[in-house]
Amino acid sequence: MLKMNNWRDMRDWIRIAENLGELVHLNGVSPELELSAIAQINAKNNGPALMFDRIKGYEETNFRVMTNSVGNIKLFNLTFGFDLNLSIKETIEQLRGLPNKWEREASSYPVEYVEKSEIMQNVETGDQVDLLKFPTPLWHEKDGGPFIGTGVAVITKDPDDGKINVGSYRAQLFEKNIVGLNAERGKHGSVHMNKYFEKNMPMPIVMIFGPDPLCYVLAGSEIPSGVSELEYQGAIQKAPVKVIKGKITGLPIPSNCEIAIEGYVYPEKTRLEGPHGEWTGYYASDAKQKPFVEVKSLYYRNDAVMLGAVMSKGGYNDHAFWRSIWRSALIYDEMVKNGIQNVKGVYTPSFGVGRQFIAVSIKQSYPGHATEAGYLASQTRSAAYMGKWVVVVDDDVDPYDIDDVLWAMCSRADPSEIGIIRRAWASGVDPLRPKSIPASSYTNSRGIIFAVVPYERIGEFSESCTAPEGMRKEIFGNLEKTMKGRWKTY
16 A cells, blocks of 8 residues: 655655656746636646746746645645545544544644754845745735735744644735735634734734645644644654744744745734635625734745645635545544544535535434434534534435435435524625624524434335445446446445
């Protein structure tokens, strides 16, 4: 079985992906919309990682942009160090239990400070700082400008307890040394910023525009409060993350990253930020006054790689795939941890970007079991934010096969029995939010669809007439080559 998990930085990861045929180089692409459109089509097809070289207008700089870094199951497994041949279902099963294990072990992997690293090959401070040298894409036609921070990791420190957090918040490029910061309410970066501002202090900050793919995934995930994502990454890779100490802020900067800045966010200083096409597939808000970062120092490697992640609808969204896999496993674990019995599978497909559609398979064990599973699934830590639909199916339905889930909805769900949760945790980027309602007070509702055989009718409900799974699997194996790739599943 092919397994490669010995990468330690972006360059290692790139070399392995190239050897696997999972990274394609493209030359001469325009950073204005064309790059984004290519990345969106590639995401929809679960294609390889894309490396944009010799970007139009920046041919002499050797600076590059990589997208779709975790856009298919092989790239996901490479990033996490899993067997590269695992299927989506097998990967989610492999992940089960590991997030809790990594959370417990994180404190055993404190970051390791080093004096020198490749990120220090080029250092600019003060007036020398110039972010305009990098080929920052214009991702959408109506965006307020180029956004340098999309596949970004943002490092902040809690001023009260000193704990480090790594989040992912979009960053618009305004000037050579000014970038935006859009950290939504409730996110750790926003919480930290408010604490500094309440003390009338500027917030020190580091932004990494070229993190390795694992750092990027963890920055965009719901890692528990108080657990450092850098230490969590150390637990996954079984080695401390090496960092340098920022010359200006003192914050840790991963030594293996490609491009990083440090600076300050000041109270009462804002700029008109946005709009920006969001992960919902819409422009969900107009341009607004938002805090920004005054960049004091810039670090970058020779031939630096900017990590990009285009936001778009459903499967066209660069980060939809990895969020789907990662969050499926998290919700699965949280349901089991909270006492839901006989959970057989959990899947949050890419079209809901790992948030807005959850399929849960259970073996019904008692009256009300499906109700309990559906309501709890919608409100676990990993599902509560910006959710929308939960569909509960029986264990004879494959939650990883959306056609199977929809079949169960059509044949077993009674629309009059849909459960509704009101005033749930939502987001200002929800396209359903009326503009008259401030993002800070907006809530949404959740729908729970019970696509299961009613418990009292188990044993008397009409039997399925589909060929048994074991027989289908055997026949698929026997005839797959004969069908010359036309058969994709059994």
